Structure formats: structure tokens, C-alpha cells
Amino acid sequence: MALAASTGQAASMAFELVSRGRESAAALEALLQGASAPTAPPYFGLQLNELAAQILRCCDRALDALQGDGGGCQGRKRRLPPCTAAQRKPEFRPRVLASGAEMPTRVEERCMVQDGFLWRKYGQKDIQNSKYPREYFRCTNKYDKGCMATRQVQQSEDDPSLYNVAYFGDHTCGKGAAIATVGDDDEVMKLLVNNFGSSSASSVSRFPWPSSFGDNVKCEALQPLQALCLPEEGGDHREKVCIKVESAIAPPVGLSSSADVSCASPELEALLRYFNWDCFGESSFDIINEFINIDLQ
């Protein structure tokens, strides 16, 4: 009963948050419709007005879901696979962590900013001595362009709001080239391109984290990036960054605060502000992660 009450409370809070997000997105879209094309450059392969429209669609679907099923955020469902001798698939088990904890609610997988690199999840594995599973992603251009870039994402045990993201291999699909030309006049984007366009230690040393992603969301690299660039055999490289996504204003325990990187570009600031409202669950991490992922290529 108490559970039902708290579930209802959470649902109404989620509904309110999504509603606020929708209002913000609608305002953003209206602003962008009045802006001339040169002031709204494409980010991550999307025009900002397209981005705003996408946000609206996501909000509408989220609101529909919240109203439709009494508050539960349903992810994609999987029916019981047929149990025949030819099919090895055992019976379906609900998605529960090894620790017995529930998986974070997936609000809307596809409601994320595209960074020019598209990742496709190809596996998930429970890792020994870890409460949380590790998720495996590959570049969607693996087969058509032979791009061998992959990444692994795992929630931190010490701090569930922290995710460890490891990047393997280089993108050979060329999809990131456009990103480097976006924001040439933007201080932050320059830093990011300078730091991540090369794997050399000298450029990495100017890694600009931590930076603020709006008022309520912070993304921080918890360790110097150069310490996490692990060379691999065959010229392959691995980059790993710890990402912390928090919805609270208060700084996380054990993390020293430092100066935020200012955003010289109003477009980028507008984009970052967009993240404020969608700051819960796994989906919010995906959004942030996708953004950070640009930097790491």
C-alpha cells in the first residue's frame, strides 16, 4: 500500500517533470523558429529546431505512457520465447540486477541527442563482484563501414550515480568529422576538439572537466583523462572516463568543486539547458553520455 502510494507520488512527479520539459521544449522550438539559419548550426547531426521537435515527441510519448498505465514507465517488452528443442533460448526472465535490485527505469531510449556516432547495444553482462551489469555497445557502422569502435558502460558500485565508460578502438566510419567543424567559434567546442581530436598526452592535459551541464546536471571526469588513456596493441586505443550524473544541486561527496567552463556559444548553452529537465533514470545518463562521447572520439 505504501509502495503503491510512493509509486503514485513518483509518477506524478515524473509527470510534472516531463510536462515542464515539454513546455521548455515548446518554448525552445518557438524561439528557434524565429531564428535565422546561421544562428542555429547543427549539433550532432541535428538542427536545433529538429532537436526541439524531437524533445517534444519524446515528452508526448512519455506523458502518454504515464497517463496510460497508471504511472509505470514501460520499456520494450519481451514475450516468452517458444520453448522448442531447436531453440536454445530458456524461459524469459524479467530484467533484474544480479544483486536483486531493479534496473533503472528506461524512460525513453531513443530520446537522446545524436552525436554523429550511433551506438548499438549488442550485449549486457553481469560482472563478478559488481552489483551492476556491464553494457556493450558498438558503432552502428560496424558492418557497413567496418567501424570497430566500441564502448562499455558500467554503473559504479561505490556511487550508483557514477558510470564508468570505456572506449575501444577508433571510429573509422568518418561520422565524427562534421563535429570538428561545428563550433569553430566556440570556446568549449575548441577545447573539446583540441583535447580529443588527438590522443597525444599534451593535448589531453588540457581536458576541461569538470564542467557544468546546466544548473541541475553535472558531468565530471573524476580522474585526469591522460591517466585513463590505456594504449592497446596494434595501434588501438582505449579511453575511459568516469561520468557522474547528478540531479541534486549539492556537490557529490569526495569531489572537489572547481570552476565551470563557460559556454561562449549561446547555441551550446541553449542545448545544455535542454538537459536540465530530463535528469532522471538511465535515459538521462544516455543523453549525457552521448554528449560526452563526442568529446572522446
Place this chain on the structure above:
DNA sequence: AACATTTGACCACA
């Protein structure tokens, strides 16, 4: 129809 995620099985490696 195309493309996405899910998830147990398979396989390589230490």
C-alpha cells in the same frame, strides 16, 4: 520493412 534492444549461449583466454 528496417532497425532497435534483450538476453542466453557460445567462445576465447587466463
Place this chain on the structure above:
DNA sequence: TGTGGTCAAATGTT
């Protein structure tokens, strides 16, 4: 032999 990374069938979403 245990563990982690990948595969691929089933199934959901657009």
C-alpha cells in the same frame, strides 16, 4: 574452469 566479450534469435518500435 570461471570470467568476460560477442553472437544471434526473438521480439519491440518506428
